[in-house]
Amino acid sequence: MPDFSLSPELESLRDMARKFARTEMVPHAAECDRSARFPEEIYRKAHALGLMNLNVPAEFGGTGLSLLEQCLIVEELAYACGGMTTSIIANCLALEPILLAASPEQKQRYLPSFCSEYHLASFCLTEPGGGSDAGALRTRARREGEEYVLDGEKCFITNAPHASLYTVFATLDPAARHRGIAAFVVPRSAKGLTPGKDEEKMGHRASSTSTVRFDGVRVPVADRLGAEGEGFALAMRTLDQTRTPIGALATGIAQAALDHAARYALKRETFGKPIAEHQAIQIKLANMAQAVHASRLLTWHAAWTIDRGQKGTLESSIAKCFASDAALHVADEAIQTFGGYGYMKEYPVEKLLRDAKLTQIYEGANEIQRTVIARELLRGYA
Amino acid sequence: MTPSVLVVGEPHGDGLAPVTAEAVGVAHVLAGADGPVAGLVGGAGSASAIRELGQFGVGRVLRIDDPGVEGASPGALARAVAAAASTVGARLVLLGGTTFGRDLAGRVAVAWNAAAVNGATDLRWDGEALLARRPVLGGRATETRRLLGGRYVVSTRPHAFPVPERPPVSPSVEAAPAGPVPPLLLGPKRLGVKAVPSGSGPALADAAIVVSGGRGVRAPENFRLVEELASALGAAVGASRAVTDAGWRPASLQVGQTGRTVAPQLYIAIGISGAIQHLVGMMSSRVIVAINNDPAASIFRVADYGIAGDLFEIVPALTAEVRRVRGT
Amino acid sequence: MEIVVCLKPVPDAETRARPLPDGTRFDPEGVKFVLAGYDESAVEQALLLKEAIPGSAVHAISLGARSRTDEVLRAAIALGCDSATAIEASPAAFEDPIAVAAGLRAAIEGLPHDLVLLGKQSGDEEEGLVPGALGELLGLPHFGFVVDLRWDATSQRLRFGRSTEAGEESWEAPLPCVIGLQQAWNDPRTAKLPAILKSRRAPIATVRAPTGPPEGPTSEPARFELPPPRTGAKMIEYRTPAEAATKLVRILSEEAKVFP
Numbered sequence: 001m002p003d004f005s006l007s008p009e010l011e012s013l014r015d016m017a018r019k020f021a022r023t024e025m026v027p028h029a030a031e032c033d034r035s036a037r038f039p040e041e042i043y044r045k046a047h048a049l050g051l052m053n054l055n056v057p058a059e060f061g062g063t064g065l066s067l068l069e070q071c072l073i074v075e076e077l078a079y080a081c082g083g084m085t086t087s088i089i090a091n092c093l094a095l096e097p098i099l100l101a102a103s104p105e106q107k108q109r110y111l112p113s114f115c116s117e118y119h120l121a122s123f124c125l126t127e128p129g130g131g132s133d134a135g136a137l138r139t140r141a142r143r144e145g146e147e148y149v150l151d152g153e154k155c156f157i158t159n160a161p162h163a164s165l166y167t168v169f170a171t172l173d174p175a176a177r178h179r180g181i182a183a184f185v186v187p188r189s190a191k192g193l194t195p196g197k198d199e200e201k202m203g204h205r206a207s208s209t210s211t212v213r214f215d216g217v218r219v220p221v222a223d224r225l226g227a228e229g230e231g232f233a234l235a236m237r238t239l240d241q242t243r244t245p246i247g248a249l250a251t252g253i254a255q256a257a258l259d260h261a262a263r264y265a266l267k268r269e270t271f272g273k274p275i276a277e278h279q280a281i282q283i284k285l286a287n288m289a290q291a292v293h294a295s296r297l298l299t300w301h302a303a304w305t306i307d308r309g310q311k312g313t314l315e316s317s318i319a320k321c322f323a324s325d326a327a328l329h330v331a332d333e334a335i336q337t338f339g340g341y342g343y344m345k346e347y348p349v350e351k352l353l354r355d356a357k358l359t360q361i362y363e364g365a366n367e368i369q370r371t372v373i374a375r376e377l378l379r380g381y382a
Numbered sequence: 383m384t385p386s387v388l389v390v391g392e393p394h395g396d397g398l399a400p401v402t403a404e405a406v407g408v409a410h411v412l413a414g415a416d417g418p419v420a421g422l423v424g425g426a427g428s429a430s431a432i433r434e435l436g437q438f439g440v441g442r443v444l445r446i447d448d449p450g451v452e453g454a455s456p457g458a459l460a461r462a463v464a465a466a467a468s469t470v471g472a473r474l475v476l477l478g479g480t481t482f483g484r485d486l487a488g489r490v491a492v493a494w495n496a497a498a499v500n501g502a503t504d505l506r507w508d509g510e511a512l513l514a515r516r517p518v519l520g521g522r523a524t525e526t527r528r529l530l531g532g533r534y535v536v537s538t539r540p541h542a543f544p545v546p547e548r549p550p551v552s553p554s555v556e557a558a559p560a561g562p563v564p565p566l567l568l569g570p571k572r573l574g575v576k577a578v579p580s581g582s583g584p585a586l587a588d589a590a591i592v593v594s595g596g597r598g599v600r601a602p603e604n605f606r607l608v609e610e611l612a613s614a615l616g617a618a619v620g621a622s623r624a625v626t627d628a629g630w631r632p633a634s635l636q637v638g639q640t641g642r643t644v645a646p647q648l649y650i651a652i653g654i655s656g657a658i659q660h661l662v663g664m665m666s667s668r669v670i671v672a673i674n675n676d677p678a679a680s681i682f683r684v685a686d687y688g689i690a691g692d693l694f695e696i697v698p699a700l701t702a703e704v705r706r707v708r709g710t
Numbered sequence: 711m712e713i714v715v716c717l718k719p720v721p722d723a724e725t726r727a728r729p730l731p732d733g734t735r736f737d738p739e740g741v742k743f744v745l746a747g748y749d750e751s752a753v754e755q756a757l758l759l760k761e762a763i764p765g766s767a768v769h770a771i772s773l774g775a776r777s778r779t780d781e782v783l784r785a786a787i788a789l790g791c792d793s794a795t796a797i798e799a800s801p802a803a804f805e806d807p808i809a810v811a812a813g814l815r816a817a818i819e820g821l822p823h824d825l826v827l828l829g830k831q832s833g834d835e836e837e838g839l840v841p842g843a844l845g846e847l848l849g850l851p852h853f854g855f856v857v858d859l860r861w862d863a864t865s866q867r868l869r870f871g872r873s874t875e876a877g878e879e880s881w882e883a884p885l886p887c888v889i890g891l892q893q894a895w896n897d898p899r900t901a902k903l904p905a906i907l908k909s910r911r912a913p914i915a916t917v918r919a920p921t922g923p924p925e926g927p928t929s930e931p932a933r934f935e936l937p938p939p940r941t942g943a944k945m946i947e948y949r950t951p952a953e954a955a956t957k958l959v960r961i962l963s964e965e966a967k968v969f970p
Contacts, residue, residue, distance in 0.1 A: 008781055012909075012910070016903065019900060073903075267678050392875070394875060394876070455852065455853060456854075480874070481872070485841070488839030489852065490842075491927070492842075495927060497806070497808065497927035498929070500837045500838050522727050523937070524935050525931060525933070526931075526932045529928075530929065531925065534927075564849065569851060569883060570851050575878070575880075577876065585875055672943060682943040685943035686944065687958065688944065688945045688946065689948070689954050689958060696951050703952070703959050704959060707959055
């Protein structure tokens with residue numbers, strides 16, 4: 001029988017993340033959202049407490065958590081601020097290709113400094129010409145002796161303006177599509193690598209996103225991850241690992257929206273009684289609660305599946321897709337519960353809607369998730 | 383039988399702390415109509431303290447003349463209290479539930495082999511047992527404890543009991559029994575006391591009115607709005623954790639779970655959202671007033687009266703109105 | 711310096727309190743017990759002293775139901791305490807502060823102790839009786855309501871302040887000593903994730919609390935009551951700030967009778 005209770009150990013991890021979220025993140029969430037400030041001091045604290053490189057094994061100085069443990073933490077952080085959470089967990093995404101494909105020598109070279117000191121890394125896959133169609137990427141890598149030369153542009157790259165390391169996917173042969181891609185590790189100091197200016201975003205405004213240009217960037221062969229032509233598969237395997245925590249992130253936003261709505265509904269009165277006593281609002285809250293609960297359980301289940309060593313593509317796609325759609329809906333209903341106040345920036349719920357929206361788009365748009373789910377699903381009937 | 387009660391007088395300025403009078407009041411009730419109530423006072427400044435005890439109907443006073451006890455650790459005094467309790471044949475030792483009394487009570491209980499409770503708001507006999515009620519969980523609940531074994535040490539919460547109205551008497555005065563104090567207890571030395579300046583209003587812990595400010599005041603210089611209202615009301619000033627964490631006001635003013643717990647007659651929360659951290663420090667206040675611009679703020683759930691509005695307009699108006707009514 | 715820090719698992723401040731069906735005491739069912747804010751502050755103080763005085767160690771001890779004490783002790787280990795001891799006692803002994811002090815003594819006497827630290831008062835019962843009782847049981851001086859505790863290496867004495875009704879007192883005291891701390895005037899650190907993981911495997915020693923004489927003085931919970939639910943503030947309607955002020959002052963003097 002499955003056991004849905006959290007062990008004391010899991011609870012202690014979750015409680016620690018909750019405490020950090022409530023004491024360090026919540027007080028600054030509204031201000032960072034308003035002014036689109038990248039709160040580096042908070043990210044430094046998160047790093048110092050081991051909240052940043054959750055997936056890096058302890059042998060490299062990381063926290064080395066299971067995916068379920070990561071999800072518990074990410075949900076708590078996202079409850080406080082989705083944008084900050086995206087920036088805090090971006091290292092997990094950027095370092096995952098290294099964990100999956102780097103040689104022992106490469107791991108020793110790249111990973112320990114991220115754990116001992118505060119450094120940010122960025123995962124560079126998406127391009128202006130297309131995100132979901134990763135096989136069609138245009139950033140070129142040409143081999144010249146013991147080096148590759150990278151040319152092209154990536155976009156929507158989380159933490160790019162602040163990163164010291166980039167994991168980059170580029171094609172050696174566009175005609176070969178998926179089979180022409182390789183992955184590289186490029187330091188910020190590489191000549192010709194230029195992060196663009198911070199984008200103005202709808203939500204996740206405490207996070208930072210920009211383009212990254214590569215103009216004749218020379219990368220030693222020793223900084224290639226895996227073999228030539230294995231880059232696309234590596235990117236997909238990476239996203240298989242990191243998709244589930246996006247479900248947790250969305251669940252955190254949705255839980256915050258539900259909590260705000262329920263508290264407000266008990267306080268706000270119309271027609272002589274709290275609106276929580278009106279059935280229209282009760283139905284809303286009940287539906288929101290179902291969505292949050294289902295999101296959490298789907299996320300836990302996907303994490304549990306992958307932690308057992310299975311690929312979990314179907315489970316993680318379902319979790320990410322469902323939880324992000326649910327987060328948008330729950331945040332929307334929270335605003336509706338607040339009525340006119342919910343539309344005001346002075347109240348916390350409109351931010352949740354803006355933050356929730358991104359979870360439907362990034363790390364594999366929900367259209368792609370549905371494509372994946374359908375493909376995995378139909379395989380069972382064919 | 384008439385249970386004998388010993389009240390430990392807490393020095394305050396030249397006389398006794400107000401909470402000692404309250405303890406004497408409940409001592410008379412528990413001792414019965416003509417049960418003996420004795421007082422214990424320290425040597426320094428004891429003349430006026432003895433006179434005050436007499437005014438509240440205490441007929442017998444024991445005076446500690448050992449100068450070594452005063453200014454030593456609470457341990458030295460606890461032995462003296464225990465010895466005095468035995469001398470008067472007390473069943474109950476009462477202390478005021480201030481820092482002084484609360485710190486002493488546990489020690490006295492062990493030294494005198496008694497059961498103890500701190501911060502009682504209601505006390506009554508249940509046969510030989512003593513029932514003591516007091517707020518717990520930061521005022522979210524009240525607990526009644528049954529003390530057993532025939533000897534009890536209790537500190538009373540400030541403002542919980544009325545000052546007695548009794549015909550004044552002229553108490554008999556005797557020296558408290560002096561027992562040997564272990565040298566270890568005399569090791570600590572008080573280096574000094576910096577009296578709280580008299581112009582700064584009452585101490586937070588025993589103020590009848592507390593006015594607290596929170597994040598809503600927005601800047602340290604605006605905190606004077608809170609202080610001016612407190613001054614007009616003769617109230618103590620408190621602050622939420624947001625204010626003390628930001629360094630706008632010292633941590634000693636913090637009301638809440640990690641700060642002080644207060645229970646005044648009137649608590650006015652200004653620009654405080656009502657985090658549980660803060661609420662558990664003030665929820666036992668008798669009347670709570672909240673002023674906040676957010677009508678959905680949690681503070682309004684625990685407050686008795688609320689004003690939703692701009693504190694920068696409301697608070698000065700309130701200060702002016704208080705001054706007008708009080709003619710100051 | 712060998713420092714013993716005494717920790718009490720208390721209900722999470724966000725817990726909804728309710729009595730047992732018989733009304734005698736708090737119902738612990740489903741309640742989360744945590745390291746209280748006051749005790750976090752005590753652990754932080756112990757760690758600051760440890761860091762300031764080379765060769766020091768911090769021993770965390772806790773009395774209560776084993777499932778609760780273990781969680782609190784692991785939290786203390788994750789923060790940097792060197793050893794952990796759980797004190798097991800009969801349920802009745804948890805409920806009387808003097809018996810709690812006797813249980814703590816049993817553990818403390820088995821540990822090296824120059825300084826015994828406690829939070830000011832436990833976050834649930836707010837008694838503040840334990841430091842004094844423990845001091846008397848150990849035959850050591852004690853001080854409650856202590857702030858700004860420091861070690862003066864020159865005089866080999868503790869220096870600290872106490873905020874009492876008389877004013878701000880300053881004290882010095884030689885070791886050994888029992889210190890009950892005032893509010894969280896320090897800023898307790900947060901345990902790092904790797905330390906939390908490691909603390910799960912830390913050993914926890916066990917000490918059995920003595921049982922007191924059957925007819926001796928003690929106390930027990932007799933009744934636990936929730937105040938009538940606060941129904942929410944009566945909101946004052948007004949057109950001008952002056953009108954709000956006038957109405958509030960009138961209510962406070964006539965209705966609530968707290969003013970003038």
